[in-house]
Structures are given as C-alpha cells and as structure tokens.
Amino acid sequence: MLRVMALSLVRDRGALVLSFLLPPAIFVIFAAIFSATANDELPLKVALGKGNNVEAWDRFEEVLRAEPSLRIVGATALDPKDVSRQVEQGTVDAGLFIRGETGGDKVPPLLVLTEPGKPLAGGILSGKIRSLITAEMPDMALSTTVLAIEPLIGGLTPAQTERLETATAALATGDRNLDEAQDLVETAFVGPQKRHNAAVTYCAGAVAILFLLFSSMQSAAVLIDERNSGILDRIAVVPRGPEIVVHGKFLFLVAQGVIQASLIFATAAGFYGVDVIGNLGLWLLVTLAASMAAAGLALAAAATCTTKQQAQAVTTFIVLVCSAVGGSMVPRFMMPLWLQDLGRFTPNAWAIEAYQGTLWRGEALTEMLPELGGLLGLAALSTMYAVSVSKRRLRV
Structure with a gap:
C-alpha cells in the first residue's frame, strides 16, 4: 500500500509539486507577517x-x-x-x-x-x-x-x-x-463613529470571502469526477454542451455563495449591530460579485486539474495564499509593504474593501467600482477559461 500510494503521488506531477510547495509558501507568508510585528x-x-x-x-x-x-x-x-x-x-x-x-x-x-x-x-x-x-x-x-x-x-x-x-x-x-x-x-x-465595531465589519467580509472560496472550490471539484466517469461526455453531445455544464455549475455556486454570505452577515447584524438592512442594495451587489468571482475561480481550477488529488492541492494552495495575502487571516496593514502590494491583486482584498466601503464608510457605488470591477472581471475571465478548457477536455 505504501508503494502504491507513493507511485500514485509521484506520477501525478502537479499534485506532487503542490503538496510540497504549499507548506513552505504559506510559511514564508506568515513568517514575513509575524517577523515584521515581532521586531517593531x-x-x-x-x-x-x-x-x-x-x-x-x-x-x-x-x-x-x-x-x-x-x-x-x-x-x-x-x-x-x-x-x-x-x-x-x-x-x-x-x-x-x-x-x-x-x-x-x-x-x-x-x-x-x-x-x-x-x-x-x-x-x-x-x-x-x-x-x-x-x-x-x-x-x-x-x-x-x-x-x-x-x-x-x-x-x-x-x-x-x-x-x-x-x-x-x-x-x-x-x-x-x-x-x-x-x-x-x-x-x-476620523470617519463614521457608529455603534458597532468596525473590526466586526472587517471580520464579516474577511470570513465571507474565505468561505466563499473554500466552498466553491470543494463543490467545483465534482466536475473532475463527472468528467472522469464519462457523465459529461453524454452532456457534451447536445449543442453547446460544455457551456451548459460550466454555466450551470457557475449559477449553482453563485447561489450557494449568496446564501452563505447572507448567513454570515445576518449573524453580524443580529449579534453586533452591523447595518446590513440599511445598505441592502449595495451589500447584495458586493455579495453577488464576490460569489461570482469565487465560482469562476473554482471552475477554472477544476477544469485545469486532471485528478481529484491534484485539484485538492491546487485549490488549497489558491485559497490559503489568497486568504493570507489578501487580508482574510491577518489585516493587510500589518503585513510588510511588498505583501500589501501583492495582496491588492487578490479577490479577498477586493471583497473586504468593498464590504468595508458599503457597511462602514458608507461609500457610493462609484467609489467601489475598482473593487467591484476586479471581482466581476475575475469572474468573467475565469468562467471563459473554464469553458475553453472544458471544450478541449470533453470528447465531442
């Protein structure tokens, strides 16, 4: 059994690299963060x-x-x-x-x-x-x-x-x-002096995008099993079969993400007084954009990977790195400057800033266009990539 599992890992080069690349990469990120705080x-x-x-x-x-x-x-x-x-x-x-x-x-x-x-x-x-x-x-x-x-x-x-x-x-x-x-x-x-704590609003946004990514990655991985079992081959014979598969899963993941985020912010509103109802329209727009970005990124990762083991390593790597650098685990202002600059290109940073702008700073829609544009752009590009890869992989 030891030999069989070892050969399985060695032959799956993607899973092999990511299984041993992820731990030191995460260590480097957190070592950079905590070394900066430890030495003043x-x-x-x-x-x-x-x-x-x-x-x-x-x-x-x-x-x-x-x-x-x-x-x-x-x-x-x-x-x-x-x-x-x-x-x-x-x-x-x-x-x-x-x-x-x-x-x-x-x-x-x-x-x-x-x-x-x-x-x-x-x-x-x-x-x-x-x-x-x-x-x-x-x-x-x-x-x-x-x-x-x-x-x-x-x-x-x-x-x-x-x-x-x-x-x-x-x-x-x-x-x-x-x-x-x-x-x-x-x-x-300076800024709004509200009843609830600004840290609670930050935490709600950080946790929401973290779980949106995790749940979307886990659900999208089913695409690999369906492809390997031949289920998707039957769907592919109908017109625009690959698009139907990817877009259908995309809609499910978006709906799942909206429900998850709603539960998180309902808890924040009920226990900590976060004013979600008063900003319901913009909050829903930000939640849809964040859910779409998480769904698109998850489908792109699932379409790229060939095995479930490889997908597990890839998705874990993406979620942990984006969450660590983007501010879901540690606020970005506590990171070294080079990590802060890197974190600006993650969906976590965009979602957190958009939620902060909506629920704490009271920003207008025009002020949040950069963050919303980043989330929606990531969703569109990732979904198109997933469709393209699926067309090549499905035997039509």
Missing part, C-alpha cells in the same frame, strides 16, 4: 500634512520620509481635512498632521488621525513618532515641553533661558539624550 518594524502607509509657518518641523518631515518602516503616500498636504479624507477612504493606514508650534495652549503639535477600524495603526504611528523625536530630534521635544510648562512657572530667568538654549543645542548635536518625548502627539479618530 511593522510598516504603515501614512498620509502626511503640515500647516503653514512650521518651518521648524521641516527636519522632522525629512526624518519621517527617511524612516524605512513608514511609507509616506503622496505629497505633503496643507489642510488636515485632506489627510483625514485619505484615512477615511482607506488609501492609507493612518494620517499625521504637523500643527507646529502651538505656544502654551496645551495643544500637541502633532495630530495622528486614524480610522476606528484600525486603532492599532494609530497607536503604532504615535509610538513611532515619539521614538523618532526622542532619537532624532530631542531638542525639539525639549523646546516643546518648555513652551508648555513655562506659563505654569511664571516664565524663565535669563540664566535659565541661557542654560535651556545650551541644553537644546547639545541635544540637537547629539551630545545629550532625552529619555522620552511626551505630550507631543494627539490621536483622533
């Missing part, structure tokens, strides 16, 4: 803004742009509303607006803007800013702290002012160290 190098995409007459903070902007763990997206904005808009739209993980010198009004000179669905991103950015100021600009931290406490102590004497200037100059040249930069950063949430 979690990358963030940041929108940067700076008010007028804050030349004293120009050096800090250079420090931010040189920091490898931060990707400053676009040019420096002049209005905090522009930074806030980018955070709300989800194009960046967090935003930073440099107010500059604020005198003694107790308003921190740095404002971190984050979305309620990504509170961790705002906390990470705030910590990174404090660390950079302490390490690279201790003189700025000291000057800002003195401006805040000077009104409380009735001003500084000339001697104290001289000693302060000397200490600030020493900090600027690196001759002295400042232990901590406090009261320099304020964090504020």
Whole structure:
C-alpha cells in the first residue's frame, strides 16, 4: 500500500509539486507577517500634512520620509481635512498632521488621525513618532515641553533661558539624550463613529470571502469526477454542451455563495449591530460579485486539474495564499509593504474593501467600482477559461 500510494503521488506531477510547495509558501507568508510585528518594524502607509509657518518641523518631515518602516503616500498636504479624507477612504493606514508650534495652549503639535477600524495603526504611528523625536530630534521635544510648562512657572530667568538654549543645542548635536518625548502627539479618530465595531465589519467580509472560496472550490471539484466517469461526455453531445455544464455549475455556486454570505452577515447584524438592512442594495451587489468571482475561480481550477488529488492541492494552495495575502487571516496593514502590494491583486482584498466601503464608510457605488470591477472581471475571465478548457477536455 505504501508503494502504491507513493507511485500514485509521484506520477501525478502537479499534485506532487503542490503538496510540497504549499507548506513552505504559506510559511514564508506568515513568517514575513509575524517577523515584521515581532521586531517593531511593522510598516504603515501614512498620509502626511503640515500647516503653514512650521518651518521648524521641516527636519522632522525629512526624518519621517527617511524612516524605512513608514511609507509616506503622496505629497505633503496643507489642510488636515485632506489627510483625514485619505484615512477615511482607506488609501492609507493612518494620517499625521504637523500643527507646529502651538505656544502654551496645551495643544500637541502633532495630530495622528486614524480610522476606528484600525486603532492599532494609530497607536503604532504615535509610538513611532515619539521614538523618532526622542532619537532624532530631542531638542525639539525639549523646546516643546518648555513652551508648555513655562506659563505654569511664571516664565524663565535669563540664566535659565541661557542654560535651556545650551541644553537644546547639545541635544540637537547629539551630545545629550532625552529619555522620552511626551505630550507631543494627539490621536483622533476620523470617519463614521457608529455603534458597532468596525473590526466586526472587517471580520464579516474577511470570513465571507474565505468561505466563499473554500466552498466553491470543494463543490467545483465534482466536475473532475463527472468528467472522469464519462457523465459529461453524454452532456457534451447536445449543442453547446460544455457551456451548459460550466454555466450551470457557475449559477449553482453563485447561489450557494449568496446564501452563505447572507448567513454570515445576518449573524453580524443580529449579534453586533452591523447595518446590513440599511445598505441592502449595495451589500447584495458586493455579495453577488464576490460569489461570482469565487465560482469562476473554482471552475477554472477544476477544469485545469486532471485528478481529484491534484485539484485538492491546487485549490488549497489558491485559497490559503489568497486568504493570507489578501487580508482574510491577518489585516493587510500589518503585513510588510511588498505583501500589501501583492495582496491588492487578490479577490479577498477586493471583497473586504468593498464590504468595508458599503457597511462602514458608507461609500457610493462609484467609489467601489475598482473593487467591484476586479471581482466581476475575475469572474468573467475565469468562467471563459473554464469553458475553453472544458471544450478541449470533453470528447465531442
């Protein structure tokens, strides 16, 4: 039995390669994700803004742009509303607006803007800013702290002012160290402040597309058994037989996916207050697009594979890699930047962003066209590919 199973695996080259390629591939993805979080190098995409007459903070902007763990997206904005808009739209993980010198009004000179669905991103950015100021600009931290406490102590004497200037100059040249930069950063949430948690909406979308892919792949694999048993040969003799087979299974998989997603979001609405009913039209459109993409991709994989064992390895590989890179297992902002860029081309990322835009951000249809276009385009191309391959495989 050992020899028979070994020969069966060796002769099926596709299953052989994927059976031993999938484990290290998944390991590389998760190792890249968790190594970034373990060594305090979690990358963030940041929108940067700076008010007028804050030349004293120009050096800090250079420090931010040189920091490898931060990707400053676009040019420096002049209005905090522009930074806030980018955070709300989800194009960046967090935003930073440099107010500059604020005198003694107790308003921190740095404002971190984050979305309620990504509170961790705002906390990470705030910590990174404090660390950079302490390490690279201790003189700025000291000057800002003195401006805040000077009104409380009735001003500084000339001697104290001289000693302060000397200490600030020493900090600027690196001759002295400042232990901590406090009261320099304020964090504020932007976007909708709804009753339910944004993380629940994210989780619902991530789980929905994950199970849509898994169930579609499993159901579509029946196509291989039907082809090998000769059942499809009888259907193929009728006009447009291969198209009937593929399109019929496509419709079933789409209907199955819509029901599955409906159950997931009904649970989210009932237990966590996610407003599905208030956005029913757009939610249904996103669900149909996600189900169609999962169905098309599953049929393309089933049409390509020749054995059930090969199909199991291929479909598992596709689902796990797309889910890991696309954000169904770990939020994409916690991944290295190269993985974030790669994840943008997965159906998981498109579906999650579309659900977030519909149920959390309240976006209009036109704002979700890129994600919906990606899902529908994948569905169309995959289904056409499955029909083409089926025509060649079926003996007509």
